Amino acid sequence: VHVSTVSRVLNGDPGLTVRPETIERILAVAKAQGYRPNVLARALRRHRTGAFAFVIPLLRNPIWARLQGGALQRASEAGYVVMLMEEPLENPRPPSAYRYLVEESRADGLLLATARRQAGPDAAVHEVPHVYVNRRGPDPGNNVIMDEAGAARLFIDHVAGLGHRRVAVIDGPRDVDTVYRRVSAARRYGADSMRELLRAGGELPTACGVGSLNQLFGVLAALRSAGAAVPGDISVVSFDEDECLAFLEVPVTSVCMPLAELGAAAVDALIARIDGPASSDVLVREPMSLVSRASVAPPPDYKGAS
Amino acid sequence: VHVSTVSRVLNGDPGLTVRPETIERILAVAKAQGYRPNVLARALRRHRTGAFAFVIPLLRNPIWARLQGGALQRASEAGYVVMLMEEPLENPRPPSAYRYLVEESRADGLLLATARRQAGPDAAVHEVPHVYVNRRGPDPGNNVIMDEAGAARLFIDHVAGLGHRRVAVIDGPRDVDTVYRRVSAARRYGADSMRELLRAGGELPTACGVGSLNQLFGVLAALRSAGAAVPGDISVVSFDEDECLAFLEVPVTSVCMPLAELGAAAVDALIARIDGPASSDVLVREPMSLVSRASVAPPPDYKGAS
DNA sequence: CTGTTAGCGCTTTCAT
DNA sequence: ATGAAAGCGCTAACAG
Numbered sequence: 167v168h169v170s171t172v173s174r175v176l177n178g179d180p181g182l183t184v185r186p187e188t189i190e191r192i193l194a195v196a197k198a199q200g201y202r203p204n205v206l207a208r209a210l211r212r213h214r215t216g217a218f219a220f221v222i223p224l225l226r227n228p229i230w231a232r233l234q235g236g237a238l239q240r241a242s243e244a245g246y247v248v249m250l251m252e253e254p255l256e257n258p259r260p261p262s263a264y265r266y267l268v269e270e271s272r273a274d275g276l277l278l279a280t281a282r283r284q285a286g287p288d289a290a291v292h293e294v295p296h297v298y299v300n301r302r303g304p305d306p307g308n309n310v311i312m313d314e315a316g317a318a319r320l321f322i323d324h325v326a327g328l329g330h331r332r333v334a335v336i337d338g339p340r341d342v343d344t345v346y347r348r349v350s351a352a353r354r355y356g357a358d359s360m361r362e363l364l365r366a367g368g369e370l371p372t373a374c375g376v377g378s379l380n381q382l383f384g385v386l387a388a389l390r391s392a393g394a395a396v397p398g399d400i401s402v403v404s405f406d407e408d409e410c411l412a413f414l415e416v417p418v419t420s421v422c423m424p425l426a427e428l429g430a431a432a433v434d435a436l437i438a439r440i441d442g443p444a445s446s447d448v449l450v451r452e453p454m455s456l457v458s459r460a461s462v463a464p465p466p467d468y469k470g471a472s
Numbered sequence: 473v474h475v476s477t478v479s480r481v482l483n484g485d486p487g488l489t490v491r492p493e494t495i496e497r498i499l500a501v502a503k504a505q506g507y508r509p510n511v512l513a514r515a516l517r518r519h520r521t522g523a524f525a526f527v528i529p530l531l532r533n534p535i536w537a538r539l540q541g542g543a544l545q546r547a548s549e550a551g552y553v554v555m556l557m558e559e560p561l562e563n564p565r566p567p568s569a570y571r572y573l574v575e576e577s578r579a580d581g582l583l584l585a586t587a588r589r590q591a592g593p594d595a596a597v598h599e600v601p602h603v604y605v606n607r608r609g610p611d612p613g614n615n616v617i618m619d620e621a622g623a624a625r626l627f628i629d630h631v632a633g634l635g636h637r638r639v640a641v642i643d644g645p646r647d648v649d650t651v652y653r654r655v656s657a658a659r660r661y662g663a664d665s666m667r668e669l670l671r672a673g674g675e676l677p678t679a680c681g682v683g684s685l686n687q688l689f690g691v692l693a694a695l696r697s698a699g700a701a702v703p704g705d706i707s708v709v710s711f712d713e714d715e716c717l718a719f720l721e722v723p724v725t726s727v728c729m730p731l732a733e734l735g736a737a738a739v740d741a742l743i744a745r746i747d748g749p750a751s752s753d754v755l756v757r758e759p760m761s762l763v764s765r766a767s768v769a770p771p772p773d774y775k776g777a778s
Numbered sequence: 779c780t781g782t783t784a785g786c787g788c789t790t791t792c793a794t
Numbered sequence: 795a796t797g798a799a800a801g802c803g804c805t806a807a808c809a810g
Contacts, residue, residue: 169787169788170788170789170790173788173789173790174789174790177789179790203787203788204786204787204788205788206786206787206788207786207787207788207789208787208788208789209788210786210787210788210789211787211788211789211790212788212789
């Protein structure tokens, strides 16, 4: 009944040379006492904590909730726990500000869903296992992304198939990541963009894709107050699926992106980067799907198939 | 330049008797090398990990996001990190299933936002520092809750002040925590309840409070398909504030509950329970507020002040 | 004022 | 097939 033997048994040591009788006895006693190995001691010895840190900008956005869910589940399957760091909306800190979590041995690696753009490669965070999730970080080979072009294509094909020829996309500015604008700012942005579109007059688009749920609310408000009917005057598609879309005044069609899969893939990539060195970017290939609701119809002037 | 002295200096040992010169030198070198104490080793020695686990049912519900945000921020102020455990919606496990996190020294305590009702006191989880947040768990003295009655009063006073005399509240069954029903079930529940109310005929309520955002969507759908106007025929109030309420067909008035404060209070309570033993339940007293939007008006038959 | 010592609970060579 | 011993990086009690 001696300690190192126990360790070998409980860890299923590959070069295991223990008498079946002893092995039984150990397992029995362990279970009887409800023994739990101390992860701290184990981690100290092994230089592996079994934890990740997920840096996320704004918990209230449903998009990150789904990402989170996928990551959490995959991590727990792989025997990791994940702690959450919420990046403040104002004065966000650069990713390298979270390096300390690894340096202190609190985590084995970083999942970065926030990305303040930096001038060059972020040397400071480069030393530490990490992946950027749903964004391209400054250093290549550490990004896990989706086929956003595919999402756009899905949208275009759908509305083009119905006869639309003038199509707009409203989305946040690309240089600053959307996450840095407050929720309300996002809505205002959506509303402003739509108002501008309306004011421009002339060749109004007959279909419009909107980049986030919050912007969508702004767009819808602008359309309503301008007296534009959806989908009578203009068709609207959200690039941010949420079940609440089904319950709006007019239920909104959306492109549903594989966010949970993205989160899971990010965890896989991070695990790979902890074992080996960075390799190449990961593109999540799960199919996107279009959730068809009432906000899309043929364009107002459409006379049938061309 | 020797190790235990460094420890004393960096920890600001109370009985600190170190020459200022040495203290300077140590700090200088520490900073120069970017030294980070290893939290694992420290935790192993001190029997404190500096981490909490937050067990939460459904990440996609905005209510949890706000709770989470409050808890995360307060925890980080107090020097703790928090890891998230997402409880599956189907086959949820009892809180005691998360005891192992403390037993393995992965966390110092548990924040439990999920609460499968159990027959008696949950002895299994009782041994471990924990608080139930926003629910009453089986064992007393470990609950952090809000003044839900106050929320109801706020709603009643508001609509009663406008002349409403027949008021209904639609909410999930209380014996099973709302969290155990799927989102869609919640909506169906809202829709079904409202349909029943409508079918009952006769003395229809002129105002209705709804317990969660998801149920609200169901209620609104039912009202629309029944041709009941909001607030013309019936006033509607949500007990679950979310900014998207402002962007619905008719913007919905809500009671805004101090969820972030609740999360923060839960962290405070948990810290207290880690240092000392359990004391008494905590009631968060932050004021609730009514966010007035367009979904509330005087009742249809109202002739002026009584 | 500062160095020495003894662990925290585990894993992992190396000896039996 | 198992025990002994060293050590992960730190802190705390005790000497000097």
